[in-house]
Amino acid sequence: AQTVTQSQPEMSVQEAETVTLSCTYDTSESDYYLFWYKQPPSRQMILVIRQEAYKQQNATENRFSVNFQKAAKSFSLKISDSQLGDAAMYFCARRGTDKLIFGTGTRLQVFP
Amino acid sequence: NAGVTQTPKFRILKIGQSMTLQCTQDMNHNYMYWYRQDPGMGLKLIYYSVGAGITDKGEVPNGYNVSRSTTEDFPLRLELAAPSQTSVYFCASSYSGTGGPDTQYFGPGTRLTVL
Numbered sequence: 001a002q003t004v005t006q007s008q009p010e011m012s013v014q015e016a017e018t019v020t021l022s023c024t025y026d027t028s029e030s031d032y033y034l035f036w037y038k039q040p041p042s043r044q045m046i047l048v049i050r051q052e053a054y055k056q057q058n059a060t061e062n063r064f065s066v067n068f069q070k071a072a073k074s075f076s077l078k079i080s081d082s083q084l085g086d087a088a089m090y091f092c093a094r095r096g097t098d099k100l101i102f103g104t105g106t107r108l109q110v111f112p
Numbered sequence: 113n114a115g116v117t118q119t120p121k122f123r124i125l126k127i128g129q130s131m132t133l134q135c136t137q138d139m140n141h142n143y144m145y146w147y148r149q150d151p152g153m154g155l156k157l158i159y160y161s162v163g164a165g166i167t168d169k170g171e172v173p174n175g176y177n178v179s180r181s182t183t184e185d186f187p188l189r190l191e192l193a194a195p196s197q198t199s200v201y202f203c204a205s206s207y208s209g210t211g212g213p214d215t216q217y218f219g220p221g222t223r224l225t226v227l
Binding site for chain 2: 035046091095102105
């Protein structure tokens with residue numbers, strides 16, 4: 001089965017600190033996309049960052065960056081200078097044929 | 113652009129009733145999707161469509177039907193609602209070129225309760 005695994009059901013971080021959320025995946029493809037989505041209490045799914053597997057350079061979006069290890073099939077999300085508004089569920093996803101395959105999510109709490 | 117819009121935002125159904133969840137996108141995306149999210153869980157794919165006139169089942173299609181008569185609209189039909197269909201439903205769309213579907217953009221969700 002082609003799966004996406006998020007092994008941390010919950011994480012917490014102090015405001016202004018850095019936190020890393022883990023994600024591993026399984027695939028036999030050589031080219032694919034990986035995504036991190038954020039779901040705040042409003043339930044809206046918001047794209048945080050996107051990585052194309054053929055690009056060796058790790059994607060960065062402001063305070064969000066990824067550590068993409070293709071050989072290890074690992075795709076972790078680093079949030080720097082955490083803010084209270086970062087508190088949410090975070091879902092890792094891999095593009096499969098015609099659809100996304102989601103992990104089960106990590107709930108991030110941010111403490112002042 | 114409004115992006116992906118869903119109606120209604122909330123709905124309460126009685127067991128055995130039917131309803132249609134509406135989804136519209138104005139980004140000219142060819143792919144559209146319906147997901148459900150149960151409390152504390154991730155997203156499960158119900159149905160998806162790769163273009164007008166083409167639909168396919170996802171992980172959890174039982175109890176649902178879809179149609180895709182236009183590029184913009186992808187309604188989800190619930191027949192004979194059951195308590196197990198109590199969930200939040202998300203519609204999403206993406207553009208797909210030769211490399212496959214790209215980033216999915218989500219609607220705000222519909223919270224459905226079946227009593």
